[in-house]
């Protein structure tokens with residue numbers, strides 16, 4: 001497979017101004033008739049052939065302006081259809097057939113639990129009809145769907161229904177019209193036996209919008225939260241960005257087989273059922289929050305993505321980075337802002353940093369790709385969102401909002417680039433963003449080495465920052481970035497933020513210093529007492545900040561930093577220092593000793609009264625094994641696990657009474673609601689229970705059993721069950737697992753959780769359990785949620801996935817090889833853990849390498865090929 005390059009971009013030679021489609025649905029032979037109005041670009045010369053993408057289609061007829069095309073006038077190959085010497089403006093009619101039931105890749109038109117649905121982003125539309133399948137071709141659509149009245153009583157497409165009727169042979173049709181020109185990746189169709197839940201929303205200018213959620217009959221009771229979330233998102237986008245919805249109808253459909261979370265098709269969002277269905281008995285707090293976030297994200301795309309879209313797929317972060325930033329702010333505003341930031345950063349620093357440090361590292365705007373589906377990454381999404389966040393901070397919210405308004409009005413109905421967005425921000429603010437653009441072009445995580453010195457004699461604090469970005473594949477030389485470092489100086493005597501004076505100017509107690517050079521020293525004057533610097537507050541840039549903090553400094557920041565985010569971060573850093581020592585002790589076979597400063601810090605946390613229980617729960621959580629691994633030069637799986645367990649157990653023993661008190665004080669019989677208060681309370685209680693269960697305390701076991709049996713809500717039930725299954729008390733775990741599995745055998749989303757709980761257990765039998773569960777009737781390799789729940793989760797089970805006999809790697813490779821044929825997109829994603837082989841010891845490196853080579857020896861999809869090729873390069 002050949003890569004595509006950003007530098008090769010050419011505007012389309014022909015535009016499609018209007019698209020008419022008729023679908024005659026059939027599992028084995030769906031017929032798609034297309035009628036496209038085409039126009040040649042005035043600058044393109046007349047002999048230029050027209051190329052239309054098309055894959056896995058059978059062409060049955062082709063006509064221009066009503067006349068059947070002679071076979072010599074066109075050519076069909078595996079990529080598409082070339083028409084020689086077309087007129088400058090014409091109507092093209094094509095007739096194709098395809099087989100939705102055979103589509104296991106879940107791209108294009110496929111069947112899920114018997115219903116028909118589509119996924120076109122990025123390049124799935126070419127599996128539906130011959131078309132210029134690129135985002136810069138935008139047309140209005142009129143779509144007729146014909147289906148069986150019994151099997152497909154509901155026939156949906158984008159826009160508004162304009163006509164419907166009965167046909168012979170128990171068939172019927174509905175015609176839909178979407179007045180907003182759109183690229184074909186936003187096309188959608190759904191047909192099946194679905195039930196709807198309806199509600200209404202009146203927009204800021206009085207447009208009455210009908211909101212519909214379409215689900216299988218048994219899921220009707222799981223839709224309240226998604227509907228409420230949608231309404232909150234609509235209100236928030238009006239109030240925050242002045243964005244109003246633009247059709248009379250907004251639909252969300254839940255499907256069971258879906259490669260990603262959801263898709264923002266115009267007026268007809270299609271969701272993975274896991275990203276929309278919730279019920280207190282079946283979904284955890286985390287799932288409730290995830291649903292709210294995804295519903296909002298897809299809704300926000302209606303402007304940031306649909307009204308203004310991407311010129312080409314290299315610009316993917318234009319819509320994704322901006323929309324993720326928007327959904328993050330929405331969640332922060334609707335729930336607990338500090339917790340949202342802590343959770344996002346904690347995930348980012350674990351997973352995106354790892355991506356940026358591995359063989360598939362790429363810039364937020366990549367400059368080439370083989371398979372675009374491989375670029376729906378944490379870098380494009382989350383690092384892209386961090387860049388937008390920096391922009392917002394650089395220009396200030398008020399200018400950012402004006403820049404956003406300008407962007408939407410200037411480019412409405414167009415397909416544009418990342419520069420177009422940044423230039424709007426530059427225009428409204430007058431801030432020079434030239435150097436800032438490098439964030440989009442350079443891969444790798446920048447690192448800052450910071451050093452500070454307090455000059456008593458002159459009452460000055462000198463802060464020196466040095467930046468470097470490590471080489472990444474294909475990018476060895478990095479230029480210096482414009483890095484906004486938000487910071488404060490906390491006085492060691494007063495315990496308060498000091499007023500900052502930089503270059504003679506008063507800054508307040510919190511400021512942003514701009515690091516643009518490789519090295520810069522910032523001199524703060526009138527610093528009355530020796531401070532501890534609080535750096536990168538709120539994670540003001542996606543970088544690694546190194547500062548030689550002592551444990552005393554960190555314990556001090558943990559109690560005194562006015563920035564809640566950095567208080568949490570100080571706790572993480574403090575725990576990391578202790579963990580580092582313990583990892584070394586484990587490797588050297590030396591007895592492990594708990595650092596009493598960590599214990600004291602945790603004791604102090606537990607003793608300090610707080611309103612925000614969710615933040616406290618985050619503060620009490622130790623860095624995950626994945627995060628710890630990310631901080632080590634060479635990952636020692638066993639030492640990390642042992643060190644972390646040691647800290648957990650030491651804390652549990654030292655603070656047993658405190659944890660029991662926290663657990664008991666946060667019991668509640670309130671009716672379940674996914675409110676920040678209740679979620680905070682449950683998180684805190686369950687963190688305490690986790691600590692207590694790490695020492696298999698008798699009291700904790702009783703708490704766990706009672707909590708499991710009380711069946712108050714899935715958050716508590718799942719947490720208790722997980723702790724039992726992850727303990728050595730199989731006598732208690734087995735019956736609980738069995739009861740849970742039987743109770744929920746009818747509910748695929750709960751069974752996903754049942755799978756995950758089992759394969760993430762630390763005991764040695766985890767791998768055997770995976771193999772065993774792959775035979776379970778509820779498991780299927782064809783369902784991405786099942787693959788993620790069982791195989792994806794097992795790959796996160798670090799000590800078992802990285803077993804020294806290589807069996808974990810071999811199992812993953814087996815699944816990748818099989819999935820490569822069924823669903824290349826999911827197969828390629830699943831390889832990720834193996835691509836990180838360079839980080840491990842020689843034995844594991846060799847074992848991982850061996851599996852990558854084994855995959856590479858197979859006939860591969862371009863998706864899997866691209867990832868394996870990079871991993872082995």
Ligand code: B3K
Nearest residue numbers: 121122260262263264373
């Ligand atoms: N835009 C979709 C991504 C779908 C891509 C699938 N290959 C989801 C989202 O970001 O909202």
Ligand code: ZN
Nearest residue numbers: 297301320323
């Ligand atoms: Zn998105």
